[in-house]
Amino acid sequence: MNRSGRSKRTMSRLIKEERERLQQKLVNDEASDFSHFSENDIEIRERVRVVEEISQIKDNLEETGTKSLKDNLRSWYIKYSPSRQAFDELLKILRIENLDVPKSTKTIIGNSTEIVVKDVPPGEYWHYGICQQLQKVKELLKDREKVVLDIGIDGLPLYKSSNKGVWPILGKVVNENAIKVFLIGTYLVHQKTIRNIAANKQ
DSSP states (O other): OOHHHHHHHHHHHHHHHHHHHHHHHHHHHHTSOOOSOOHHHHHHHHHHHHHHHTHHHHHHHHHOTTSOHHHHHHHHHHHHOOOHHHHHHHHHHHHHTTOOOOSSHHHHHTTOOOOOOEEETTEEEEEOOHHHHHHHTHHHHTTOSOOOEEEEEOOEESSTTOSEEEEEEEEEETTOTTSOOEEEEEEEEEHHHHHHHHHHHO
16 A cells, blocks of 8 residues: 555544544543633634544545645644644644654644635625633633623724725623734625615614
């Protein structure tokens, strides 16, 4: 069997084992009293999502035998936008399985600041995420039993003559003045669509 065939079989087995292990971990965590904010919980759930979606890479490999694993990983990273921490962990797992992949996300995607915008009818959406923002201020939150967030959405036109509006989704940690309002995501939609939705609700 050639290297490509072995890589596909190894990845299939890896995906299955890691999915089962992490899903069992989630079942155990959710069975306990888990009312406080936990960095570990965020990481586990992120990894479950990564492992589930990495199956897309396997499908890609089967469909495009000439495309390298590194290229497929880069395409998948751009498409699904996992955190770099989760992606680095995935690369570590793949290396343990003797797959020829780099050690870090940076090697695969470079210093790319490419923004992935997804179609979310009736507009388009760019997601930055809540977990990434909370990771930046985790030292200020480490003594809290729980974290309460206020989340707000407000629309504004791009400029006076524009027929499109931007709807930033903002978050704020309640009762923590040291942490500023942060951006969770941005939705772009035609103003006419918003007016039609508002009219239909009246």
